[in-house]
Amino acid sequence: MSVMKEFTKGLWKENPVLVLLLGMCPTLAVTSSATNGLGMGVATMCVLMCSNIVISAIRGIVPKKIRIPVYIVVIASFVTVVDLLMQAYAPTALYEALGIFIPLIVVNCIVLGRAEAFASKNGVGKSILDGLGMGLGFTLALVALGATREFLASGSLFQVKMIPGWTVDFMLMTSAPGAFIVLGFFLAGMNAMNMRKAKKEGKSYKAASLDCNSCNICDMGDK
Numbered sequence: 201m202s203v204m205k206e207f208t209k210g211l212w213k214e215n216p217v218l219v220l221l222l223g224m225c226p227t228l229a230v231t232s233s234a235t236n237g238l239g240m241g242v243a244t245m246c247v248l249m250c251s252n253i254v255i256s257a258i259r260g261i262v263p264k265k266i267r268i269p270v271y272i273v274v275i276a277s278f279v280t281v282v283d284l285l286m287q288a289y290a291p292t293a294l295y296e297a298l299g300i301f302i303p304l305i306v307v308n309c310i311v312l313g314r315a316e317a318f319a320s321k322n323g324v325g326k327s328i329l330d331g332l333g334m335g336l337g338f339t340l341a342l343v344a345l346g347a348t349r350e351f352l353a354s355g356s357l358f359q360v361k362m363i364p365g366w367t368v369d370f371m372l373m374t375s376a377p378g379a380f381i382v383l384g385f386f387l388a389g390m391n392a393m394n395m396r397k398a399k400k401e402g403k404s405y406k407a408a409s410l411d412c413n414s415c416n417i418c419d420m421g422d423k
Contacts, residue, residue, distance in 0.1 A: 203326075203329060206326055206329040206330055206333065207329045207330075207332060207333040208333060209333060210330070210333035210334035210335070210336065210337035210338075211333060211336060211337045211340065212337070214334075214337075215337045215338075215341060215390075216310045216334055216337055216338045216341070217337070217338060217341035217342070217345075218341055218386060218387060218390045219390065221387075222308075222309050222310045222313060223244070223308050223309060223310045223338060225301070225304070226240055226244075226301045226304070226305075226308065226342075227341070227342060227345065227379075227383070228376065228379040228380065228383065229301060229376075229379075230297065230298055230301055230342070230346075231342050231345040231346040231349060231379060232297075232346065232349055232350065232353075232373075232374045232379075233297075233346050233349070233350040233358075233359065234343050234346040234347035234350050234357055234358050235294060235346070235358055235359060236294065236297050236298065236346055237339075237342035237343045237344075237345060237346030237347070238339065238342070238343050238346070239286075239290065239294045239297075239298055240298055240301060240302075240342055241335070241338050241339025241340070241341075241342040241343060242339060243282050243286060243298070243302055243305065244305055244308060244310065244311065244335060244338055244339070245331070245332070245335025245336060245338065245339055246278070246282050246335075247275060247278045247279050247282055247305050247311055248310065248311050248314060248331040248334060248335040248338075249328060249331035249332055249335060250278045250331075251271070251274050251275045251278050251311060251315055251319070251331070252314060252315065252318070252319040252327040252328065252330060252331035253319075253324055253327060253328060253331070254274050254278075255271055255274055255315045255319040255320055255327070256319040256320070256322060256323060256324045256326075256327035257324055258270075258274075259319070259320045259321070262320075267316075267320065268312075268316070271312060271315045271316065271320075272306065272312070274315075275305075275306055275311055275312065275315065276306045279302070279303060279305045279306045282302065282305070283302045283303060286298075286302060310334065310338060314330060314331060314334055318330045319331070341386075344386070345379070345382055345383060345386065348382050348386075349373045349374065349378060349379065349382050350373075352370055352373040352378075352382075353369050353370050353371065353372075353373035353374045353378070354366060354369045354370070391405075
């Protein structure tokens, strides 16, 4: 796979939110505004890139039977750093809005999944590109969801009023049901575009399969 493909796969073809359906908890919980989505996405991207680098660098010296605990310790270390940096330098409103979801990056399946599926099997250079691409794809998806929900709720984007006459907020879009509705439309649009593309190429489109047969994270034994 070329260098460009390593970077761009997370933006569209293997987007963690819109294709792989990973990280749904923060995706639905913090995307009530574009600002929150951007903050969560950037924090996750930083952890993903840094953990990919370290895990790729130590992959040759970590015994297979304890690799998952080691990966979690590495990820937790970077999450702590990001949490403290955001607490010190991020706007207070943003840090409070993200709340518990910053520490919960430790158990975000995107981060651990890329550590197990990619960084542990590839060099540092490719792992950086993989982390950057996946993190950027996650960030773009969160910003798009947050911007859509924020605009539908109050007619604003990044807390800037785009429609001055909009005085009554549409509260459904700021709640959990609104998040599910908007995400559903996003996924439907994504599948429709992929189906149209496959039809033009004379192929049949099959949505990504997410089951135990396509996952090896729980396999703690030697392969």
